[in-house]
Amino acid sequence: MTDRPKTAPGQKSRNRQVAEQPDLTTILSSKVVGQPNVINVIIPYVEMFQAGLSPENRPVGVFLLLGPTGTGKTRTVEALAEVLHGSSKNLLKVDCGEFQMEHEVAKLIGAPPGYLGHRETQPMLSQQKLASVTSERSGLSLVLFDEIEKAAPSMTRLLLGVLDRGVLRLGDNSTVNFEKSLVFLTSNLGAKEMMREINPDFGFQSATTGASREDVSDKLQSIALMAVRKKFSPEFVNRIDHVITYQPLNAESFAAITDHEIASLQNHVNTRLGTRCFNIEVPFETRQWLIERGTSAEYGARELKRTIHKNLTQPLATMVAKNQVEPGTRVRVEVGKDRESLELRSTGPGETSAPAHPTVLLVDDNRDLLQFLQRLMAESGWELLAAENASEARKIVAKRKPNAALLDYMLPDGNGVELAQQLRGMMPKLPIIMMTGSVLGPEEEAICEEHDFPVLRKPFLATDVMNQIRARITAKTKTGR
Helix, strand or coil: CCCCCCCCCCHHHHHHHHHHCCCHHHHHHHHCCCCHHHHHHHHHHHHHHHCCCCCCCCCCEEEEEECCCCCCHHHHHHHHHHHHHCCCCCCEEEEHHHHCCHHHHHHHHCCCCCCCCCCCCCCCCCHHHHHHCCCCCCCCEEEEEECHHHCCHHHHHHHHHHHHHCEEECCCCCEEECCCEEEEEEECCCHHHHHHHHCCCCCHHHHCCCCCHHHHHHHHHHHHHHHHHHHCCHHHHCCCCEEEECCCCCHHHHHHHHHHHHHHHHHHHHHHHHHHCCEEECCHHHHHHHHHHHCECCCECHHHHHHHHHHHHHHHHHHHHCCCCCCCCEEEEEECCCCCCEEEEECCCCCCCCCCCCEEEEECCCHHHHHHHHHHHHHCCCEEEEECCHHHHHHHHHHHCCCEEEEECEECCEEHHHHHHHHHHHCCCCCEEEEECCCCCHHHHHHHHHHCCCEEECCCCHHHHHHHHHHHHHHHHHHCC
């Protein structure tokens, strides 16, 4: 019988801490929406620092974040600060727009001895300030140079030593060590060219909007790298670990950002009002209204927060100030009849809650498919109403009023095209998508085209289903009920 190796004192507690450590990728993914590739690049450097294996005599990692405005470049660094330190304020941020003139760069390192104001000029980058943005949770400091392309050329020359050796020499000849820092540079270089690639105005390319996300991603990366090489010297670019290009946000990303902003508003109400707090109920249609007015391909999600503040936060504050909201009640936010504004009202005690996510009717006698799509939609917070025949589907629509319907062509008591026409008679604006593994007849193809029933050919990817439903619901929201 062999003896078991003895566990060193404190080893069990350290093992327990490692086992209980939350997954950084999962947490950061919930805060940064629509950019999984970015997270997958950054997290390994954080884990390398936590393991004590980061390189010596240079920063832990150096990243140049590029992409169209409103895609989450600055938000990524703020979210990482929240994950590592518990607050987005644990971040040393340098707004490079303030250093467009050569002499202004001296503010970063302080004036050298002999210059007027030497003692009064405190450097923006110092060892004390690096230490001030760390926390008990993590000793890794985050440094952000925002919009680096706006800075004077002398700033990039100043940063060469930081990016290469992890050391910055200040005006008083003292040094700042960046070995325990992640350095982020953000830029809008190539943004105009990227937008032309995403939304071409004319020509052959404008007809090829169906390009896959992977193809678009590769083209944007190529545009970004070309813009970087034109702007910065080779020795500066060579010191960057990763040039990361942010992708334009899709409908799923906008929906997730809207949910996050509304949840943050609810948490703010709970925190600030205490016992006087109330519940904010924002139905699915209202969320789509906010997305429509708060987002665009050109500006991304930047306008969304302002839209929510103007149409939701401010009217709520007015109601609270006028004592129009009782503590513990529900305030429902609905789209006005003119669809140009939102209406807020306190709900009655017996009034049922309105769902915050879409409800989808799926009609198919394939139970495996029903169960699969039910799990898929539940992960996105959607509700699936399942029916195995046309008769059940009509009863469900009469009672529940779904936001969209997904119908199989071959049904036990009829066909999906006939059912689609019947459901449109019950709900004239209901978005309906057909599914089929066979070829539709000419008459049925004509009906689908006339009534705008897009057809999904089996087999199809799960993402195809979700994207089709999102696209149809979004189109319905924009045109109104």
